[in-house]
Amino acid sequence: MKILVTGFDPFGGQAINPAFEAVKLLPDSIGGAEIVKVEIPTVFGKCAEKVEQAINQHNPDCVLCVGQAGGRSSITVEKVAINYCDARIADNDGNQPLDCKIKEDGENAYFATLPVKAMVENCRKNGIPANLSFTAGTYVCNDVMYRLLYMTSKKYSHIKGGFIHVPFAVQQVTNYGDGMASWEVSTIAKGLEYAIEAIAHNSEDISVHMGATH
């Protein structure tokens, strides 16, 4: 099995992005799966073009994108991406799309096809706080997750996809008052490793097992 793991470059005036810093620390093999690491730009649309190039180059079985969610205090595995963008600040190319759809012909939302509950559980079992999240926001993180799941649903249906948000790194918040959560990048990397281990061990699409309430 091959797993493509992407991390964004820094944005919003930050010197680093803990997402890619942590991705860089990952081993080259996790739970028997080969790990391919790619940095992607914090730019609406372009982020997903870079993901698709990497898909075509590496032909992975799974794609996990990773981004920073400043203020969150745990590994948060995203359940759903929505067909909506609304940017509070400009991206790294100066784009600031407001109150609009991402894809005219896309679903209103796509659910992650990675085993999100197992990813959360494997972090927790190994001592790393983790939670399932039901909003990836309306910025570039949701954008890349939505576009990834749009493209896998249409063109690469054999590929499972998903997204993880990570806390600030400690060095990003040294001058904040108490109350802003952060982890060392090495802690974030451990969380990603346990989440990816769950992917490697449990790669079937959990959504096919879901029944309805009635």
Add this chain to the structure above:
Amino acid sequence: MKILVTGFDPFGGQAINPAFEAVKLLPDSIGGAEIVKVEIPTVFGKCAEKVEQAINQHNPDCVLCVGQAGGRSSITVEKVAINYCDARIADNDGNQPLDCKIKEDGENAYFATLPVKAMVENCRKNGIPANLSFTAGTYVCNDVMYRLLYMTSKKYSHIKGGFIHVPFAVQQVTNYGDGMASWEVSTIAKGLEYAIEAIAHNSEDISVHMGATH
């Protein structure tokens, strides 16, 4: 114009639900629109049956459901409901659906068809903190919002629908330590009134004006 406004009954061991307590305080007419108030049960599925009965009885132009989001500190107008439920606690009939879809034949998600941005803005303009939210959770609040938008999309396409989450009432958190947000029910009612005023003045579906980034 007629606007149906629903509020849930108390759940989770609480003596009141600030949602319906606030709904009860609303005037019978807001911004020229007639207001019909209905209490609905905090029960998966049944909540929406009660909404549909009220739709058939009152034939409203818009439906706004209101629920409690303990811990939030402002009026939060929900943008999207997802086809997913996962109940942390049992509902008032003892149901606790876990990790499942709401409707087998439903969309992954539905966007509110009420003018959510105008609703937020009208609260803020009148001094009531309000925000757009991108997750209604995975409990009965998301359930009723999802089922409302499912039924309006399929059977009542002339009706606009949406959902608002409100903070705890002050009397619910008197013994909590500092750090748990709350408002008086009368403040919550003011927020609802400004949000509904925006609906009355701006009832077209904003989603039809949304373009895509590309």
Add this chain to the structure above:
Amino acid sequence: MKILVTGFDPFGGQAINPAFEAVKLLPDSIGGAEIVKVEIPTVFGKCAEKVEQAINQHNPDCVLCVGQAGGRSSITVEKVAINYCDARIADNDGNQPLDCKIKEDGENAYFATLPVKAMVENCRKNGIPANLSFTAGTYVCNDVMYRLLYMTSKKYSHIKGGFIHVPFAVQQVTNYGDGMASWEVSTIAKGLEYAIEAIAHNSEDISVHMGATH
């Protein structure tokens, strides 16, 4: 019984200070006690000079100063003021004392001589969230509380004194994201009224009843 209640004027670029706005809403008599209301400047030192003038003019039995603690979500009754100031922003006269004592010949700290636990309990009993706090900060709020208790301990030993911090008013945080607590000024005023009622009914110094652990 006569109770002097003070509130600060606005500072830090805010249009109002919810402390004095709430004080203005208080009735002229609470629990049988006469209420005298005075606005004081958000200026180190001068705030307490204004308090002392009002003491000399009105000869109260108790003095309760009230200030804003942006971010807190309940009525917080302060237990202690410390002989220390460190101003994050300049006061309304442009002073910004850093890392210094307030009074060379003062105690390291003074405890409130008002019945702080009864004040908290009476708020809670009447449905208003309240808590005891053990830090009044290092800005003008702590300054006036410290100077009040310094002067009552040295010159006006028959007068009981204390301080209450109150949340932001709703209109101060309308444009903040969800997560910043606030109350309507009328809710804050209710909390102050219940706290003052406890003072009127229970004016003896609770500190004289305190024993030691050993």
Add this chain to the structure above:
Amino acid sequence: MKILVTGFDPFGGQAINPAFEAVKLLPDSIGGAEIVKVEIPTVFGKCAEKVEQAINQHNPDCVLCVGQAGGRSSITVEKVAINYCDARIADNDGNQPLDCKIKEDGENAYFATLPVKAMVENCRKNGIPANLSFTAGTYVCNDVMYRLLYMTSKKYSHIKGGFIHVPFAVQQVTNYGDGMASWEVSTIAKGLEYAIEAIAHNSEDISVHMGATH
């Protein structure tokens, strides 16, 4: 120079106390100072007896006590301890003192005599979030800090003393929802090391340099 560093044993049903776990990771020498590590019991009064025994045994120049402050997100260096205890839960010997003084003949409060601002700054300079705190609470942490400064002021005036609160360790909060801050114990230990380095390099009492505002 010799610095005695203490950490509490686990309490409140927790399997570990990150305070002593981090203390154990400290090197035996920091900034040229010898480090002596002692575990102390989470018991009112007894905690300080253990500190005094260690003072008599090791004759340190400085004493730094370390405790857990669940919910805080950074190294918080305490400025002040107050003559007051009020225990929300029983300590490890079943004592639960309520609303009482610690020492009948003690000051209302004592300020830390370690260089607290330099300790915060050295953490921040090295990428570890840190803040000055003005309340050590009313439980055993405040108790040991108060008793330490009481005894150093009366019997060991050549010894500087202070207290640091640290966040939860990650393994303590794995099952909490997002929103509860935590660090790995190794991150906490880094913060302690930088704080202690500042003590070693800057051991004079900062309080002697403090002037008054007037």
